[in-house]
Amino acid sequence: MSAVRLCRAFIPGMLGRGYGRVVLTASENAIQPYSEETPHNAAKASIVNLGKGLSKAYGKDRVHVSVVSPAYVKTPIWQRSGPASP
Numbered sequence: 794m795s796a797v798r799l800c801r802a803f804i805p806g807m808l809g810r811g812y813g814r815v816v817l818t819a820s821e822n823a824i825q826p827y828s829e830e831t832p833h834n835a836a837k838a839s840i841v842n843l844g845k846g847l848s849k850a851y852g853k854d855r856v857h858v859s860v861v862s863p864a865y866v867k868t869p870i871w872q873r874s875g876p877a878s879p
Contacts, residue, residue, distance in 0.1 A: 796840055800847060804856060813856040817844045821864050837862075 796817055807813025819840040826834035844860035851858065865871055 796843060800843070804847070804851060807856045808851065808854055811855055813851075815844075815847065815856065815858040817858070817860045819844075819860050819862045821862055823862060 800815060804813065804815070807815075817840050819837040820833075822830055822834045823837035823841045826838075841860050841862070844858050847856075848858040
């Protein structure tokens, strides 16, 4: 929901200026879901779809929306619970 709220807050100003960029962060789980991470997969897939929808809706108004989907990022959480080594 935070991505939706941020877009609702900032896109009107971008439209008013006639230009803007939105970059949303999903993950590879949106495209390649793991069975043990179903809620996370669904949340990230929704970000991808939000980005596609916003891009189609506002691209003509020069508000460009991108979604980046990084693979694993080595963080302390990943090191404690992630796979052995991607």
